Amino acid sequence: xxxSGFTQEQLDVxxxxxxxxxxxxxxxxxxxxxxxxxxxxxxxxxxxxGWIGIALPEDLGGAxxxxxxxxxxxxxxxxxxxxxxxxxxxxxxxxxxxxxxKFATPEQRRHMLPDLISGxxxxxxxxxxxxTGLETLKLRTFAKRDGDSYLISGQKIWISSAxxxxxxxxxxxxxxxxxxKKPSExxxxxxxxxxxxxxxxxxxxxxxxxxxxxxxNEVFFDNFRIPxxxxxxxxxxxxxxxxxxxxxxxxxxxxEALGIGYAALKRATDYARERNIFGRPIGQNQGIQHPLASAxxxxxxAKLATYHAAKLYDNSGIDSSITQHAxxxxxxxxxxxxxxxxxxxxxxxxxxxxxxGYAQEYHVERYLREVFVPRIAPVSREMIMNYIGEKAxxxxxxx
Amino acid sequence: xxxxxxxVPIKRVIDYAVKPRVNRAQTAVxxxxxxxSMNPFDExxxxxxxxxxxxxxxxxxxVAFSAGPPKSQDILRTAMAMGADRGIHVVVEDKxxxxxxxxxxxxxxxxxxxxxxxxxxxxxxSIDDDAAQTGQMLAGLLNWPQATQASKVQVEGETVxxxxxxxxxxxxxxxxxxxxxxxxxRLNEPRYASLPNIMKAKKKPLEKKTLKDYELDAAPRLxxxxxxxxxxxxxxxxxxxxxxxxxxxxxLGAL
Ligand SMILES: Cc1cc2nc3c(=O)[nH]c(=O)nc-3n(C[C@H](O)[C@H](O)[C@H](O)COP(=O)(O)OP(=O)(O)OC[C@H]3O[C@@H](n4cnc5c(N)ncnc54)[C@H](O)[C@@H]3O)c2cc1C
Numbered sequence: 001x002x003x004s005g006f007t008q009e010q011l012d013v014x015x016x017x018x019x020x021x022x023x024x025x026x027x028x029x030x031x032x033x034x035x036x037x038x039x040x041x042x043x044x045x046x047x048x049x050g051w052i053g054i055a056l057p058e059d060l061g062g063a064x065x066x067x068x069x070x071x072x073x074x075x076x077x078x079x080x081x082x083x084x085x086x087x088x089x090x091x092x093x094x095x096x097x098x099x100x101x102k103f104a105t106p107e108q109r110r111h112m113l114p115d116l117i118s119g120x121x122x123x124x125x126x127x128x129x130x131x132t133g134l135e136t137l138k139l140r141t142f143a144k145r146d147g148d149s150y151l152i153s154g155q156k157i158w159i160s161s162a163x164x165x166x167x168x169x170x171x172x173x174x175x176x177x178x179x180x181k182k183p184s185e186x187x188x189x190x191x192x193x194x195x196x197x198x199x200x201x202x203x204x205x206x207x208x209x210x211x212x213x214x215x216x217n218e219v220f221f222d223n224f225r226i227p228x229x230x231x232x233x234x235x236x237x238x239x240x241x242x243x244x245x246x247x248x249x250x251x252x253x254x255x256e257a258l259g260i261g262y263a264a265l266k267r268a269t270d271y272a273r274e275r276n277i278f279g280r281p282i283g284q285n286q287g288i289q290h291p292l293a294s295a296x297x298x299x300x301x302a303k304l305a306t307y308h309a310a311k312l313y314d315n316s317g318i319d320s321s322i323t324q325h326a327x328x329x330x331x332x333x334x335x336x337x338x339x340x341x342x343x344x345x346x347x348x349x350x351x352x353x354x355x356x357g358y359a360q361e362y363h364v365e366r367y368l369r370e371v372f373v374p375r376i377a378p379v380s381r382e383m384i385m386n387y388i389g390e391k392a393x394x395x396x397x398x399x
Numbered sequence: 400x401x402x403x404x405x406x407v408p409i410k411r412v413i414d415y416a417v418k419p420r421v422n423r424a425q426t427a428v429x430x431x432x433x434x435x436s437m438n439p440f441d442e443x444x445x446x447x448x449x450x451x452x453x454x455x456x457x458x459x460x461x462v463a464f465s466a467g468p469p470k471s472q473d474i475l476r477t478a479m480a481m482g483a484d485r486g487i488h489v490v491v492e493d494k495x496x497x498x499x500x501x502x503x504x505x506x507x508x509x510x511x512x513x514x515x516x517x518x519x520x521x522x523x524x525s526i527d528d529d530a531a532q533t534g535q536m537l538a539g540l541l542n543w544p545q546a547t548q549a550s551k552v553q554v555e556g557e558t559v560x561x562x563x564x565x566x567x568x569x570x571x572x573x574x575x576x577x578x579x580x581x582x583x584x585r586l587n588e589p590r591y592a593s594l595p596n597i598m599k600a601k602k603k604p605l606e607k608k609t610l611k612d613y614e615l616d617a618a619p620r621l622x623x624x625x626x627x628x629x630x631x632x633x634x635x636x637x638x639x640x641x642x643x644x645x646x647x648x649x650x651l652g653a654l
Contacts, residue, residue, distance in 0.1 A: 012476075012597055015477075016480075016592055016597060019591050048593075049591055049593035049594055050593045050594035050595045050596075051594050053594075063594045063595060063598055
């Protein structure tokens with residue numbers, strides 16, 4: 001990757017985080033992918049040195065940097081060989097806390113965030129539901145007010161790291177769909193404790209294709225009681241609030257995709273340089289070289305889109321000429337471009353390795369399995385096309 | 400005594416993990432577009448200085464010093480993020496004549512005088528030239544005691560006890576301040592700079608100077624004739640058994 005053009009902060013982050021990650025080489029991630037054991041160590045090391053709070057306010061123990069730096073952090077983690085799995089062991093703590101830091105009361109922030117920054121607690125992020133999928137505004141999990149509490153009932157799916165997290169950023173409905181005026185109303189955001197031994201909550205782990213060290217779960221709520229003061233911001237404003245975290249998430253996922261893409265490309269080029277067949281390095285054949293050259297250019301272009309989006313996200317708070325409309329388009333585009341560029345890089349890395357690309361020992365098959373995640377989540381390629389068609393091009397809404 | 404005034408000279412070198420390549424003109428190792436970092440032995444020096452302070456040895460100041468291109472300020476920031484209090488950067492552009500160990504030692508002597516340092520901790524060598532001379536020359540110029548290749552450092556009042564790595568074991572030496580120490584790999588394990596400390600380091604003072612400020616004549620005394628890569632290692636041969644190995648060694652004249 002070409003690193004000129006990054007800010008000194010970003011370069012410092014890259015340098016420092018890659019040092020920490022060097023303790024956890026590809027073999028570490030391969031073993032955890034095989035055993036399914038959660039990679040707690042990386043989170044612990046990063047928390048110890050203050051990295052979880054990279055984009056959280058200084059008065060809470062964070063570093064007060066932006067998503068531009070946090071994206072570089074996740075990018076660096078993924079590029080170290082930790083891949084999407086390694087990044088997933090960290091990222092919800094970075095993006096899901098953005099709306100909490102912005103919209104919670106001072107009292108709530110003090111109560112909720114310092115322990116998370118120090119690594120004592122971890123959070124997961126629960127939006128997706130089995131029956132509504134990408135149609136987030138139709139989600140059904142309901143939070144019913146009951147005195148000083150809410151009672152949560154419903155079902156979430158694909159909730160990453162819920163087995164190891166004790167906190168959850170939860171999007172739930174506080175007004176029934178039939179009773180809202182605008183579909184974006186009626187949802188509320190909560191930052192809750194999830195004590196899995198408590199009545200009314202149950203988790204079921206999903207077996208999956210890649211990132212197998214990071215649990216993904218179905219979560220069942222049945223009158224699960226949460227204190228009313230876990231509501232972030234106003235009731236019914238949850239969707240607007242959570243968007244603030246979602247655009248940040250798009251940037252981080254884009255960074256993670258870039259990281260795994262560059263890692264795959266590096267392995268591919270190293271192998272192409274060293275593997276001699278027909279009396280010369282396979283990388284001397286244009287049939288091998290050109291696809292890798294193209295993968296490089298696409299990654300570089302996606303890199304520019306990604307850090308541009310992160311910059312817009314960060315600056316939108318201080319520069320009123322940057323609209324949320326522009327931020328949304330930039331963040332979604334970046335996630336799409338980075339995920340596709342990374343997928344191409346990973347696929348070509350496998351093919352460049354020939355048979356060895358299929359062997360675990362060369363790691364690129366693991367990258368390829370993991371790189372599907374940024375293509376699918378948190379929003380699919382098709383939904384981004386829908387969104388860009390409507391919002392950027394002004395075409396009739398198709399979804 | 401008001402406390403140790405520690406000077407830690409550090410150098411920006413090609414990262415230890417990079418495979419160095421000789422430039423086409425065979426005059427030097429290629430440095431353009433190559434990852435650089437702090438000389439690993441210098442990380443040990445900074446770490447040791449910071450640990451002395453953490454062990455409650457009275458330390459009034461830790462100054463990190465580097466002579467090198469503008470980019471050397473990155474490693475000075477790293478040193479400050481690890482715990483040095485401030486930095487001094489003597490800017491030596493890549494196009495300027497490069498300093499030799501004796502030139503660096505002369506420069507350091509002036510810095511020691513200026514900063515009133517009473518302990519200088521240097522890496523035993525820097526991994527680019529592997530000269531392993533600067534600490535010793537500085538000790539000579541200052542006429543201070545030196546303990547090279549330290550694997551353990553203890554300070555009690557004015558007395559410094561250093562365990563040194565020597566062939567076949569360790570040697571323990573003792574001297575009174577002021578003194579020079581050079582560090583070896585087993586001395587400590589350098590910390591990673593934490594994020595809050597990286598942020599704090601940006602606010603620590605970093606003074607920029609030139610060789611002129613120190614009125615130093617550092618004209619090179621050595622001329623590099625040619626730089627070449629070591630010849631590639633030839634592949635080995637496999638032998639069947641011990642007898643086969645012995646006869647092979649005889650055949651090669653090694654026995
Ligand atoms: C590994 C992993 C981790 C995850 N972690 C989390 C997490 O921590 N928290 C969380 O809340 N969620 C998480 N998710 C969920 C993820 O965000 C969703 O899977 C994703 O948003 C897609 O939703 P869905 O699976 O319900 O797909 P669906 O909505 O069922 O869509 C299925 C397919 O149909 C397409 N489609 C649907 N509607 C349209 C349309 N109108 N036009 C064109 N195409 C359409 C989609 O693009 C997609 O290809 C995770 C998912 C994975 C795979």
